Amino acid sequence: MHLFTRSVGLLSVVVALAFAGVGTAAAATATVTPGGSTRGVGTTGWELTATGGARFNCATGSFSANLFSATGSLPLTISTSYQQAFSSCRTAGLSYTFQCAATAQLSVTALTNTSGVTPGTVSGLNCVARLSSGCSAQITGSLPVSFSNPGSTLTVPIPGQAIVVSGSTCGSLFPNGPATFAATGGGAFTYVVSPATTITVV
Structure with missing residues (x-):
């Protein structure tokens, strides 16, 4: 009887300690x-590669957003009104416009490393491409990003992107399915951010 009582008591302590740890993760502070x-302005041209290899190029890419400091659990949203914009866009000899809603969000996803680089994500992208031929397609999803305090740059790598083309009325010219953003010719796309900005997450 004493052994059973002691076992129950130990179990109660273990359960209590387990529940005590729930929700006690330290909050992060993004300054x-x-x-x-x-505003961020691309350092190179921009391209979107759709399913099947179709490529859509723009001479310039940029974004605008309202950034702010925040405290809470990661991932931590640090923007409102994040909007991407692209200009002088062409594909297969056709011009097109690429319009994005100002409803995306920039969030930080981890602490700033010793090099001053902070991982993050841009989520809630919602864009429409309209070709001069009259067809259109919707582009939605999220992008991994990293912000570097040295140089005040925001970089969009290719691995980890979750971009989808849907509702296309362009047939094989702009097919539905997964897509990727990149610098013209391939590789990560980088924005120079102004005014010069630092983002530090601790």
Whole structure:
């Protein structure tokens, strides 16, 4: 009887300790300086590669957003009104426009490393491409990003992208399915952010 009682008591302690640990993860603090209205301008041309290898090029790419500091659990949203924009776009001899809603969000997903680089993501992308031939397609999804304090740059790598083309009325010219963003010719796409910004997550 004493052994049973002692076992129950030990089990109660273990369960209590387990529940005590729930929800006690330390909150992260993201400090954005200076914050507020922010713009990023691409350092190269931009391209989207759709299913089957169709490529859509734009001479320039940029984004605008309102950035702010925040505290909470990661991932931690640090923006409102994030909007991507592209200009001078062409594919297969046709011009097209690429319009994105200002509803995406920039979030940080991990602590800033010793090199001043912070991993993050841009989620909720919602864009429409309209070709001069009259057809259109919707592009939605999320992008991994990394912000580097040295140089005040935001980089979009290719691995980890979750971009999808849907609702296309362009047939094989702009097919539905997975797609990727990249710098013209391939590789990560980088924005220079202004005003010069630092993002530090601890």
